[in-house]
Amino acid sequence: MRDIIKLSLFLMLVAGVAGAGLSYVNGLTGPLIEKQIRQQKIDGFKEVYPESDRVENESQKYLNASHSPLLKEVNLAYSGTAPAGVIYAIESKGYSGPIVLLAGFDIATAKLTAVKVLSQRETPGLGAKAQERPFLDRYKGKDLAVPLEVSKGAPAKDNQIEAITASTITSKAVTVGVNAAREHFLANFQPAKK
Amino acid sequence: MGLINEFSKGVIRENPLFRLVLGCCPALAITTSVENGLGMGAAFTGVLVASNIAISALRAVIPDSVRIPAYIVIIAAFVTMTDQLMHAFTPALYTSLGIFIPLIVVNCIILGRAEAFANKNPVIPSIFDALGMGLGFTLALTLVCTFREVLGAGTFLGMQVLPGNSPAILMILPPGGFITLGCLLGLLNRLQRKSA
Numbered sequence: 001m002r003d004i005i006k007l008s009l010f011l012m013l014v015a016g017v018a019g020a021g022l023s024y025v026n027g028l029t030g031p032l033i034e035k036q037i038r039q040q041k042i043d044g045f046k047e048v049y050p051e052s053d054r055v056e057n058e059s060q061k062y063l064n065a066s067h068s069p070l071l072k073e074v075n076l077a078y079s080g081t082a083p084a085g086v087i088y089a090i091e092s093k094g095y096s097g098p099i100v101l102l103a104g105f106d107i108a109t110a111k112l113t114a115v116k117v118l119s120q121r122e123t124p125g126l127g128a129k130a131q132e133r134p135f136l137d138r139y140k141g142k143d144l145a146v147p148l149e150v151s152k153g154a155p156a157k158d159n160q161i162e163a164i165t166a167s168t169i170t171s172k173a174v175t176v177g178v179n180a181a182r183e184h185f186l187a188n189f190q191p192a193k194k
Numbered sequence: 195m196g197l198i199n200e201f202s203k204g205v206i207r208e209n210p211l212f213r214l215v216l217g218c219c220p221a222l223a224i225t226t227s228v229e230n231g232l233g234m235g236a237a238f239t240g241v242l243v244a245s246n247i248a249i250s251a252l253r254a255v256i257p258d259s260v261r262i263p264a265y266i267v268i269i270a271a272f273v274t275m276t277d278q279l280m281h282a283f284t285p286a287l288y289t290s291l292g293i294f295i296p297l298i299v300v301n302c303i304i305l306g307r308a309e310a311f312a313n314k315n316p317v318i319p320s321i322f323d324a325l326g327m328g329l330g331f332t333l334a335l336t337l338v339c340t341f342r343e344v345l346g347a348g349t350f351l352g353m354q355v356l357p358g359n360s361p362a363i364l365m366i367l368p369p370g371g372f373i374t375l376g377c378l379l380g381l382l383n384r385l386q387r388k389s390a
Contacts, residue, residue, distance in 0.1 A: 007260045014264050018271035025275040029282035036285055119289060124226040125347040125366040166363060 040118070045075065048104030048114040049085040052077035062188055068180035072100075083107060086185055089118075092177030095169040097121030099130065103178050105144070105185045115139040115178060120170075127170035135164055135171070139178060144186060147179045197322045204326030210303045211334035211375075212382050217303045221335055222371035224294050228351045231339035233287040235332025237276050237295060242304050243324040244272045250312040250320035265308045266299070273299045303331060341374045342366055 045055045055077050062074040073089035086105045091098050099120045104113040117131035129135055138161045142148060150171050151160040163171035210216045220238075224230045248268050249256075256264050277295045280288045288295070298304065307327055312320045343349055346366030348356035364370050 003259075007257055010257060011260055011263055011267070014267050018267050021271055022274055025278055029278040032282040033278070036282065040285070121292070123367065125361075126363060 044102045044116050044118055045077070045087050045104075047116050048102045049077045049087050049106070050113075052079055052084060054078050055087060062184075067184055070177050070180040071184055074184070077104070083189075085113065086189055088181035088184070090177040090181055092173040092180075094120060094122050094130075094173040095127050095167070096123065099170070099173050099177070101174060101177055103139075103181045105181070105189070107189050110144055110186075110190050112139055112142040112144060112178065112182070115174065117174070122167070122170050127164065127167040129164050129167065130170045130174055135174075138162055139174075144182050144190075147182065148175050150175050197319060200319050200322040201326040201329075204323065204328070204330040205333065206330070208327075209330040209334055210306075210327055211331055211338075212379060214303070214306070215379070216306055217301050217331060218375070220294050220297065220301065221338060221375060222368070224291060225335055225338040225342055225371060225374075226346070226366050227290075227343050227349075228336060228339045229287070230290055231335035232332065233284070233291055234294060235328065235335050237280060237291070238298055238301065238303075238331055239325070239328025241269065241272045241276050241298050242307060242328050243321060245269045245304055246307060246312040246320040246324035247317055248272075249308045250315060250317045253313045256313070261313065262305075262309075265305060269304055269308070270299045303327060338371070338374050338378065341378075342370050346370055 042055075045052075049055075055075050057073055058076050059073045063071060070090050070092055071088055072091050075087040075089070076083040077085040077087055084107055086107065088103045088105070090101050090103060092101065093099070097120070099122070100118040102116045102118060104115075105111070106113050115136050117136065120128065120131055122128045122130060138155075139148075142161075143158060146159045149157075149160050150163045150168065151157075152163050152168065155162050161171065161175055204210065206213075208214060211218070211221050217238075220234055224234050245265075245268055249265060252264075252268075273296060276298070277288075280291075280295060307323060311323045315323070340350065342365050343351075344355055345362050346364070348354060348361040362370075365374070
C-alpha cells in the first residue's frame with residue numbers, strides 16, 4: 001500500500017513538472033502562433049484581392065444554413081466605405097483531406113480575381129501542386145457567367161480549368177469550392193446579373 | 195574514445211532505421227521530400243537529446259516499477275514543446291510534417307534509447323548517444339527521401355534535377371516508401387555480410 005502511494009506521488013510529481021514546463025512554452029509560443037495564423041490570413045486576403053483598404057469578416061450577415069456548407073467565411077474588401085470585393089474562405093473535400101482555400105471576387109467587373117490554397121493534405125508531387133502558382137493562375141480573372149468546369153488537357157472553353165495531371169479529384173475539389181462561392185457571390189452581390 | 199564511440203555507433207553500426215529497424219512509421223510516411231526528412235530528423239534529434247538528458251539525470255530517482263509511464267510523460271512533454279515551437283517558428287515545415295510531430299511521442303527509438311541507454315548511463319554519454327542516434331536517423335531519413343524525391347518528383351530539395359515532367363509518381367506514393375526502404379535495407383544487409 002505504501003508503495004502504491006509513493007509511486008503515484010512520484011508520477012504526479014513528474015506530470016506536474018512536465019505540465020509546468022508545457023504551460024511555460026505555451027505562454028511563450030501561443031501569441032506567436034496566433035499572430036502567425038492571423039498574418040497568414042491577411043497575406044492571403046491581399047493575394048486574392050489586392051486592392052482594398054480593409055477587409056471585414058461579415059460571415060454572420062451573409063452566411064446561413066441555407067448556403068453551401070463548403071463556405072466558411074465571407075469577407076468584404078472595402079475600398080473607402082463601399083465594398084469592392086468579396087473574399088470567401090472555402091473548405092472543400094480533396095483526395096486525402098480538406099482543402100482550405102480563399103477565392104476573391106470583384107464586385108464591379110463580376111469576375112473571379114484569384115484563388116489561393118491555405119492548407120491541404122493532398123499527395124506530394126501530385127495533388128499538392130494545387131497550391132502552386134501554375135495551377136491557381138488558371139483561375140485568375142475567370143468570368144462568372146457559367147459555373148467553372150475541369151477539363152483534362154488544354155481547355156477548349158473559357159469556363160474550363162485544366163486539371164493537374166493525374167490529380168483530377170484535387171482539381172475538381174478546388175473548382176467545386178470556387179463554384180460554391182460563385183453561386184453565393186452572384187446571389188448576394190450581383191442582383192442585376194442573376 | 196568512449197564518447198566518440200557512443201556517438202558513432204548510432205550513425206552506422208546501430209543506425210536506428212537501417213540496423214535496428216525502429217521508427218519505420220515516420221520513415222515511410224514523411225519521406226516524400228528531402229526537406230521533410232531533414233525537418234523530421236531535426237525535430238526528432240531535439241526531442242531525443244532532451245529526453246535522454248532528463249531520463250539520465252533522473253535515473254537514480256525514477257522507481258523501477260513506474261519507469262515506463264515516467265518516460266512517456268517526459269517524452270510527451272518534450273514532443274509537445276517541440277510541436278509548439280515548430281508551429282511558432284517554422285510554420286511551413288509544421289504544416290508539411292503534420293501529424294508526425296506529435297507521433298514522435300510513440301517513436302520507439304526514443305523510448306528505446308531511454309530504456310536501453312539513458313537509464314543506465316550518466317548524462318554526458320547519454321547526450322552523445324542521443325546525438326549519434328539523431329544524426330543516424332536523420333541521415334537514414336534523408337537517404338530514403340533523396341531516392342523518393344528524385345525518382346518520384348524529379349527534384350532534390352525542390353530543385354529540378356531530372357529532365358522532363360513525368361517522373362515515377364509511384365515513388366512518392368506510399369508504395370514507393372516501402373520499395374525504397376526495403377531495397378535500402380536489403381542492400382545494406384548485403385554490404386554488411388560481405389564486410390563481415
